[in-house]
Amino acid sequence: MQVQDWRSLFPEASEQQWGDWRWQMRHSIRSLEQLARLMPLTDDERRGCEETREMFRLGISPYYLSLVDRQHPFCPVRMQAIPTRAEARIRPGELRDPLGEDPHRPVPAIVHKYPDRVLFLALDSCSTYCRHCTRRRITKGGEAVLGREAWAEGIEYVRAHREVRDVLISGGDPLLLVDERLDALLGELRAIPHVEMIRIGTRVTVTLPMRVTEALAALLRRHAPLFVVTHFNHSKELTPEAREACERLVDHGVPVENQTVLMRRVNSDARIIRELNHALLRARVRPYYLHQMDVAEGLEHLRTPIAAGVAILEQLRGHTTGLAVPHLAVDLPGGGGKVTLQPEYVVERRGHETVFRNYRGEPYVYPEPEETDCSCPYDSVWVGRARG
Ligand SMILES: *Cc1c(COP(=O)(O)O)cnc(C)c1O
Numbered sequence: 001m002q003v004q005d006w007r008s009l010f011p012e013a014s015e016q017q018w019g020d021w022r023w024q025m026r027h028s029i030r031s032l033e034q035l036a037r038l039m040p041l042t043d044d045e046r047r048g049c050e051e052t053r054e055m056f057r058l059g060i061s062p063y064y065l066s067l068v069d070r071q072h073p074f075c076p077v078r079m080q081a082i083p084t085r086a087e088a089r090i091r092p093g094e095l096r097d098p099l100g101e102d103p104h105r106p107v108p109a110i111v112h113k114y115p116d117r118v119l120f121l122a123l124d125s126c127s128t129y130c131r132h133c134t135r136r137r138i139t140k141g142g143e144a145v146l147g148r149e150a151w152a153e154g155i156e157y158v159r160a161h162r163e164v165r166d167v168l169i170s171g172g173d174p175l176l177l178v179d180e181r182l183d184a185l186l187g188e189l190r191a192i193p194h195v196e197m198i199r200i201g202t203r204v205t206v207t208l209p210m211r212v213t214e215a216l217a218a219l220l221r222r223h224a225p226l227f228v229v230t231h232f233n234h235s236k237e238l239t240p241e242a243r244e245a246c247e248r249l250v251d252h253g254v255p256v257e258n259q260t261v262l263m264r265r266v267n268s269d270a271r272i273i274r275e276l277n278h279a280l281l282r283a284r285v286r287p288y289y290l291h292q293m294d295v296a297e298g299l300e301h302l303r304t305p306i307a308a309g310v311a312i313l314e315q316l317r318g319h320t321t322g323l324a325v326p327h328l329a330v331d332l333p334g335g336g337g338k339v340t341l342q343p344e345y346v347v348e349r350r351g352h353e354t355v356f357r358n359y360r361g362e363p364y365v366y367p368e369p370e371e372t373d374c375s376c377p378y379d380s381v382w383v384g385r386a387r388g
Pocket of ligand 1: 111112113114117118119168338
């Protein structure tokens with residue numbers, strides 16, 4: 001494994017500039033020419049950059065680029081940051097809007113697919129553009145203006161829909177907003193009485209950890225209950241800086257969860273997922289979802305068979321800490337929402353007992369009880385009291 005020290009890659013940067021997220025954003029690598037000056041590219045990557053130029057943004061933070069193994073084209077950081085030709089190949093059946101979100105967008109900033117929670121699209125830019133981005137129709141820019149007007153409409157929508165108790169802010173990466181704007185958005189959402197909790201989906205902990213300043217962590221804490229959902233895909237990304245960013249959030253009282261996208265030849269191996277999840281737990285981050293790759297345009301080369309994810313889960317459940325076992329989710333193409341998968345542990349259902357196999361494959365019998373009435377007599381009293 002070869003990681004170039006950032007000082008030799010960006011000799012003009014001072015220590016202080018390197019640790020400043022705005023400097024990182026200003027020096028983000030946005031073209032093949034810039035990239036080729038910084039590292040040797042394969043032919044496939046050069047042509048990938050050219051052929052995807054009109055299709056999706058190229059953008060890599062200097063920090064994330066410094067994690068790339070310059071000697072190995074299959075470096076997981078490299079594969080997430082640098083396009084190859086495969087990405088320009090759109091196959092029949094691949095979808096521009098793979099999760100069928102657009103029919104559930106009452107206003108441009110809101111995706112409302114589930115009964116009690118919405119996705120709030122806060123902006124369309126990122127610090128690094130993931131090559132596996134599923135919402136690239138939005139993050140490529142120009143799809144919808146997610147500015148002040150769209151925000152106001154989105155907030156108004158949430159205010160008018162009293163069933164919405166959970167708002168998941170995404171985009172784009174909401175933590176690219178400056179503190180003042182983020183604080184204003186969170187404040188407006190928090191002021192809505194029926195909004196019980198907020199989640200922020202972000203990748204800055206992975207690609208721009210210097211964004212997680214003390215001030216940001218304190219700001220997020222003020223809007224509790226607020227959860228940060230981050231997106232680590234490989235333990236190589238859990239650098240000391242990334243770890244510090246996660247721990248800073250947790251130290252301030254902001255719980256952090258992680259979602260991983262399962263990608264063929266990037267992290268499609270039980271050993272890699274186990275090591276990642278152990279490293280996350282050491283940083284006090286809880287693995288939440290392991291996502292099956294969406295049927296998005298140009299991503300066939302990164303998709304795994306459904307069975308591969310199930311096989312990985314099978315090698316985790318029982319074998320390691322339950323907290324290190326994420327939910328394996330398939331977000332159904334066409335807008336059905338997420339469903340979860342797990343290995344089949346039920347061997348046989350008989351009249352009065354169920355036969356399981358455990359994680360070692362040994363059979364065990366669970367006897368069913370005689371009584372089956374599961375209604376809770378105190379509940380009507382309790383609900384009556386809660387409504388007051
Ligand atoms: C994933 C997702 C959510 C959140 O789902 P959870 O299972 O509650 O984490 C909400 N809205 C949309 C549109 C989503 O895709």
